[in-house]
Amino acid sequence: AVRQLHVALDNVAELARAEEQLMAARSSRRRRAAAAQGDESTLTTTKSCTACRRGKNRCLPSADPQICQRCSEVGERCEHPISRNRGPKKRLSKTQKALKAIQQNIEAVLSGNPTPEVRLDGVDDSESDGCARQPHRMSDLHSGTSLLRNPLALLAHQAQVRLDQGTSATESSAVPPVPRAEENLALDPVDCGILSYDDLCRLHTLYFTHLYPFLWILLPELHTVEYLRLRSPFLTTSLAFVASTFDPGSALLTPALGRHALALAVHVFEKDLKTLEIVQAYFLLSHWASPNPGEVETRAFHFLGQAWRIAVELRLNTSSHPSFPHPHGLQEAQSRAELLARNRKLTWLLLFCGELAICVQTGRLEAIRIPPIPAFSYSPVQLPPELPDYDYAANMHANIILARSIQHTTTLQTSSDVPEAQRAKSFMAFWKPAMAEWRAQWPNVNSFIDIHAENNTIMLNFMTLRFRGASSVEILAECRAAAIRTVDKVATWNDCVADLRYASNFSVVNIAYGATLLLQLTLNLDHHVDAAVLGKIRNVAYILQRVGQSRPNAISVATLHAERILALIETIAAKADRADAASSAHISSIASSEPGHALRHLQLHPPVWP
Structure with a gap:
């Protein structure tokens, strides 16, 4: 078998040399044809000088044709470098790439290194001395360990498993998302000396008393002060910072908490940390972000974008998720596990509401996706299990009506069944009864939800103007x-x-x-x-x-x-x-x-x- 591999390697090398000669002959013919037509390429210079290219600018004309206006003003040398050569470069053809890959695989087998490209299915062990001498290396080629050594092979294996109709979802070997927790708990604001434990408890109470009814992120029975400090310094600092901006007695704490929260936001991004608490911290900061003069109303969008990215990578929309150990190895009770599941689902649904608000206010209506929960599951007598709150359920129901109405506009615009002159009436017949039913079903909503519903009504009326006949x-x-x-x-x-x-x-x-x-x-x-x-x-x-x-x-x-x-x-x-x-x-x-x-x-x- 080894002798046959050496013969195959020589044949591959000979084919590679022949292919190289063929490519050289083709290139020579192209050059001769170009010379016969007078299309020989000459060296050209760039349109901008070196100084202007460094400043990402074009040269401005001046009285002296040898120097541009900018170089004459700042006193720099005006040099125009030679531009890169145009036309095709010396690249490997598809045949050369294939031959090179075959050569590398054969050399890897001869050296004893495992390679996922080698297939040993159907090969008799008695016909290969190499397999008899190194059975452990050859058997590892199709094991899970060999797949983990090659990320591309792992992705290909996952794709093949998904395409396999005979494999159930529970038998899939796809790698689940693994959270990357904040391991450095010394960044806790109390341990850093930014505020005392009593100050943190006071700000924690202020958040759940006054700020919580406007967002509903976090659960009071789960996110205690001790829980926050053990799970996420970033979430702890973000909650304390947002609450301190409303507390007159925390005027000296707010600047330090704000700097620490932004530093942790950068730290989380640089270290690629991913946990549910990090998603909640970004989402919390986005809802009470202050206008930044240097970044006109973009900081909140940045925070919300980071929250969405991590939430999607962690697959928060799935009901089941891999558990990871508590930082101190504490065992969660059954009630605590239920709270964690509620917390996960609540965060995902609130992120959906945030995406809905951004898509509506920025005019990206076509980007709205299907609501994660059907509208019929929300009623005053059947409150959502993730947060059994009357106003929260009414808010989610109103958002679902808005999202489905936006999707209906897209369907009407592309549908040929409804005449163009009747699309405005069809759209109004879709959302107006739904909003009227919502008003009748939720008569006791607070002012926050009531004003939000009026805003949705305004948006839906404006969307009606997109159709003719309105x-x-x-x-x-x-x-x-x-x-x-x-x-x-x-x-x-x-x-x-x-x-x-x-x-x-x-x-x-x-x-x-x-x-x-x-x-x-x-x-x-x-x-x-x-x-x-x-x-x-x-x-x-x-x-x-x-x-x-x-x-x-x-x-x-x-x-x-x-x-x-x-x-x-x-x-x-x-x-x-x-x-x-x-x-x-x-x-x-x-x-x-x-x-x-x-x-x-x-x-x-x-x-x-x-």
Whole structure:
């Protein structure tokens, strides 16, 4: 067998030399043909000099053709390097690559190294002396150990198992996702001396008392202070930082906690750590992220993107997942295991709501996926098992209606069964009864969920305008009515549990969007804004200012939106004061052109979450 392998190796080498000569002959013929046609390639120089290429710029013309404008200003040498050679390079053909792979496999077998490309199925051991001398090496070629040594072979094996119709899902040998926990528990904020244990307990209580009703992330009966410190310094720091921004007594703690939370976020990303607690920490930071002047409203998107990436890699959508040992080897009881399962499912569903909000507010409606749970499983008498809370269940039901309606728009746009003129009516017949049923089924929702449902109604009305045959005047009137209801509900907000002073960025955006939209639609429909409407919108801005003042230790998104709304009101009020009362045409021109101009001038784009 060894002698036959040596003969095969010589044959492969001879074929490789012949293929190389063939490729050289083809290249020579191409060069001669190009020379006969006068297409010989000459050395050319780049369009930009070395200094401009280093600065990612093009050379600017100047009076001196030998030097560009930038080099003449900074006093650098203006040199144009020779560009790279164009045309095909000296690459291996497919035949040469195959011969090279065969040669490497034969040499690996002769040297005794295992290779997954070698197949010994059907070979008689009596015909191979090499197999008799090294049975342990040859038998390892098809074992799990050999697959783990070659990641590509492992992926190919997994793909083959999935394609095998006779293999059940339970017999699949696919590698499950393995969490990578935060092993360095010395990064805990208490151990680092950032705050005391009593301070952490106070901030922990503040979060679950005031912030929790706006997000529902974490479970009070599971995520105690001791549990957080044992599982994730990142989640512990994130929770303490977010809560400290609302606590006047933590003014000295907030800057250090913020720096530590951002440092741990970078540390988690660099070390590629992946746990459920890390997902929750990123998600928590995204909902109360402060506007960053250097990164205009992008930090929250970054946090939410990291949470989604890790959640998908850990397959949080699956009901079963591999358990990993507790950092201190504690055995979880049955009740604790149930809490962990609820915690996992709750986090995945809240991530779905976050993705839904981003896709709607950024206009990426086609990116909406099917909701993870059917709508019929939510009712006041049958609350979700992951969080048996009335307001949470109503919120999930409203989000499911919105997501299914968005998917229905995509179906209508690509469907040939529904006439184009009837698609608007078909879409309204799909979502309006569903929202009316939702209102009747959940009459006792708090103000936060009620305003969120009004925002969904506005979005669904605007999506109706994507189809022909929809009456824009009627739909815009319905949107204005929903915006008025939003403004009125903000003015009468009185909830001791979901206190408006602790509202998340998502809640603030829903409020600001309703107020801004009411002002814009009133201008377009009535061609003026009366004092009553301006008073309502100004009152919402003042409420948002008070919400921002309730967060003394950080910049609030509520303050940012309040300033934008007040600036827009002042601009429109100034235009109305200067307008002549008898010049109705002038007022109409302001209504048709000035609002858009004011928005562009003040950069008042529609609010975007987070």
